Amino acid sequence: MEGTISNGTQILTTDGIPLKVSLRKTERKNKIRAFLLVFPLLLFIVVTFVVPIADMLFRSVDDSxxxxxxxxxxxxxxxxxxxxxxxxxxxxxxxxxxxxxxxxxxxxxxxxxxxxxxxxxxxxxxxxxxxxxxxxxxxxxxxxxxxxxxxxxxxxxxxxxxxxxxxxxxxxxxxxxxxxxxxxxxxxxxxxxxxxxRMYVKTWWRTFKVSIYVTFFCLVLGFPVAHLLANLPLRYSNLLMIFVLLPFWTSLLVRTTAWIVMLQQKGVINGVLVWLGILGDDQRIQMVYNMTGTIIAMTQILLPFMILPLYSVMKVIPKSHMRAAQNLGAKPATAFFKVYLPQTVPGMSAGGLLVFVLAIGYFITPELVGGKDGQLIGHWIAYHLKTTLNWGLCSALGSILLAVMLVLYWLYNKIVGIDNIKLG
Amino acid sequence: MIMLKFIKAFLFASFCVIFSFSSNAVTVASWGGAYTESQIKAYADTYSDPSAIKFENYNGGLGEVRTQVESGNVAWDLVDVLPDQAITGCDEGLFEDISGEYDNFIAADNGDGLIADMEANGVTNLSDCCGPQIFWTYVVFFDPTAFPEDAQPSRIADFFDVANYPGKRGVHTWANGFIQMAMVADGVAPDAVYTVLKNQSGAVDRAFAKMDTIKDSIVHWSAGAKPLELVKSGEVSMSIAYNGRVGAAVLSEGENFEYIWEGQLLEQEYLCLMTGAPNRDQAMDFLIHATSPASQAEQAKYITYGPMRASGIDIIKAGEPWFHTGIDVMPHMPNTPERLKISVMGDPEWWSDNGAEIDERYAAWMGN
Structure with a gap:
């Protein structure tokens, strides 16, 4: 390449090497250095993420x-x-x-x-x-x-x-x-x-149903809380934040067991309802060891994953927007739906995606409170992994789960755009 | 310079520590909790060199075992497994065939070797790769105060009779145990349950039909501690549970529970030798010690699972009060000769053949 350009027009560095070559050399050095810096991480991802997934995909079709x-x-x-x-x-x-x-x-x-x-x-x-x-x-x-x-x-x-x-x-x-x-x-x-x-199709639908319910309830419950968090004066919002984070830091098992105590037929909620005379003693509602229990417990456990992204989005929405809208004649409801709500979409969708993805593969909580009809597909993955050793079926179930998530991600990207995601 | 020396010394020392950990101790993977506690006290503490035995907890199943053997990175020597997994693991070569060494196992006082001693207890299908541990059972229990004194449940059929014995029933979320009880309640003799399952088409349908009769009254549990809580709180009036959990609640916590022994399902538990175990010879030595009648009886001092060797029961009977708190333990042993007559003896071979299909059907049944 250098040959085509006459020596007279070529810029040389002080030690006589053409500038282009010299620059390329330094750049290459930098590139190698940068690569070496990320190499451990890359290796880590390959070993703990790419290889197992490839192995799973392979096992799901291998019958050699x-x-x-x-x-x-x-x-x-x-x-x-x-x-x-x-x-x-x-x-x-x-x-x-x-x-x-x-x-x-x-x-x-x-x-x-x-x-x-x-x-x-x-x-x-x-x-x-x-x-x-x-x-x-x-x-x-x-x-x-x-x-x-x-x-x-x-x-x-x-x-x-x-x-x-x-x-x-x-x-x-x-x-x-x-x-x-x-x-x-x-x-x-x-x-x-x-x-x-035939129970797998049913279990798949149940898994999706529970995940959608949980995501929906998390959104409905989390939105007002996140709004409060973002708009209260600091000293109140800090206290409120602790209320959100404290359960988040508490052991999953403790929270799940606590829900059993609350929800069972001789439990706190039924007890209070009977005491108030709303229910007769023989009318106690079965709220746990079934799908209801799974939905309630999972909603509470996954709620922070909705609140935190929502909060981080709401925090940066200027309060002046709502005031300006109302100043220009919008009713509070119109201002909220036309001005405020659209701006929270990145938070809602991030939270929604996070909660849904976590819910769809959830294991411990449904296992403990699921009972007759609250167990999700994760239960069967564990069952075939440990009990029957049918790793082919196990991998197929896992691969389908993975595919569903990828489809969701693709849809999300199409509708909301992945650039709009805000996780905090 | 001194720093460097120090670091070197430190690295060397930690290497030695890791090395000594990995090479000397026989690692036994077991279920944890009160059960492993009892194994440590009965097997490890009575062993000639207790410090050579290390117990580790795992979650059951053959998943980890297969991963270790397939990757060639075997960390465990012995694994405590369920009987159908003992068979599958042995078939798949995950466990080592030690049947040639059964003659070296310690004989009972009456001269019975390992095999004969187990046969006396009704076990004829000892896996080739493992040494026997305990019988654990799925048994129905209840709180006697939940029923009038003149109408206490006493037979397994009462568990399926909600009209005369009101209240909900606690049942686990998988099929094994419940299905056999349903058959006994439906009139099959306990010792014929598996014969019927094997030879009569429609036997499983019959069991499910019986289960249908109490379907609406069932509360399904999945963790072993739950049934005790369910019965104690009055959530259910009777429940199926692991017999050892009930025994512990009565003997150690002073609860007042009664058993219905009829129709209980006796399941076996084995200690199996991993293929490629890092400390094979010492593990084998420990296994022989752990399966001796004396060790097996010793375990009943701490937990109410039954020794799989018949001679173990004799030792316990002669030594009453046997429980470590000075209480009689025989009322809680699942495999006394009288109770064996009314119990279903698990057939792990049949279950490892058909278990998956029945579990799937059971799940479909539960969710309907």
Missing amino acids: HINTVFPNTFEEYAKWDREDLPPEAVYKSLFLELATGEGIQVGKALTRMNYSKSGWKSLIKKTRRQVKKIYKSGEEPSSYKQTMIEINKGWADPTFWIAMAQMLNETTLIYYWNAIDRTYDIDQKVIMQNEER
Whole structure:
């Protein structure tokens, strides 16, 4: 590049290096320094945020393990015309793979197979002992199919073979379908789950419903408080601020338990209502261990997340705006809706987004006060993570939750604009 | 310069501390609370070297266990798990197969080895990777003052009879325990519950139909301390609870509660050896000590879960009053021979096969 410009027009630094080169050098140095400064943070984000999320997304579609344990069986299975029971070849390859497979790998595969149909686990475990015995004896059964059915009549049950279709592919969407009460039939067509087991769609709707209610109530309750906080003289507003922050700093468990004491049928609120004669002793209202309890407790717990962003926005709205509007002839209500309210939108939307996102993945509070119909999707994520070890379904549920949040964020950006967000 | 030396020395010392922590102590992951307290007193304090045992709390489930084994970064030696998780963990290779060493376990006074001693207690499905701990049960209990003296509930069917035994019922938010009780209340013999579940199609439907009869009277709890509070405050008149919690409330806090032993579900609890445990040999030695009849009986001094080895019960019976405060503990032991006859023995293998499906159905049922 320098070659095209004559030496005469080029500006040189005192040590004879062209200024451009020298500048670029210093800039590069600065860039590297800046990068090194943020590098630990970058590494931290990659390790604690990007990698786990990538791992979750991967696990939600990965079904390769089972295919490495029973490769021949699955290959033979794919050739089967799906009529009646599978042919001898399928039984034979499964027999041999059970006899020769490594214990732990087969064990892991069993856990996976059991998700597709309850009973796989013990069927194979019981069969496996016998199969190994026969295999060791060196005798080749005349019919593997017959032998296996003799060992356990479960092998004549076509429902097991139907369920196997769910595991044919190494990458699968089955976990996502399971997460919305659907499953595969024998031809891998999506069908509804057994009626009595359908609860995920319901739980999803419930999760959204509770989150919307909680956000709404937080807004309704938080707006006046934030307004007061922003407009009271300092010494009063400081005291009020402490009332907002004190519960915020109190342990979640303590607050949740306190709500149980307040809300239960022999609790404070019911007690007062009965004492006042508003309710009869046998009419006590069930306000906890159901969805009502979940909504009430979560609203109180998440309220500060609404108040604080609202407050920070309201604080900087000049009081003169309202006065000016009224001076120009607007009624107080008109002035409020036309002048004040629009200016609080960034705070409302920030608070709303924050509360909604926190509510949608909430776990402890619904777990404790949810009872019969107040448990949210977080409960099932924890359940599959710890109890059934169905990490595929667990990841699918988590990924859907993540997708919902991204969609919300996108919508928010479209409607309000992310530049307008004000978190404090 | 001195500063630098000091820093070096400090780093070296802290390294040594970390190193010694990570290498010497056998780490046992357990549930915490009064239960772990009782394990420390009964197992660790009576061990030849109590300082070599360190208990750590975890939240149950195999999630952390699997993470540790899969990442190759195993921090625990022994884990206290539920029976179906003992089986799943063993199948998946998360726990090490120690069945070859069962002969080394301490025999009962009558000469029964570990396996025979457990069979005498009705346990025939010992997991290959674990040593037995205790029986804990889902049992119904009530406050006798909540019912007239001549109409005290006494059978599990009474739990499902709101007309004659009024009041709400406390039930947990998952299915295990409740479903078996419903079957016993519906007329299935306690020792036949799992046979019926395995062999009769529609057995689960039958249980749900029975559960339907009290559906509107149920208050659902999810934390183990809640049922005691529910019964004590009069929120419910009877509740299902973990028997150890009820025992503790009566023995240590002087509450007045009665049990309905009929239809209780006996569940097992195991200590399992992690695959790749950092202190494997000493952990094994400790496991043998912890599963000895004497240690198992010792635990009943502090918590009213039942020893899984039958010989443990004999020791307790002979040593009454056995509880550490000098009170008889046998009235609270879930697995006396008489109570075993009217109890449902948990079948973790069946539950690890079908549990997820039933839990989902139960959740759908609750929310309807």
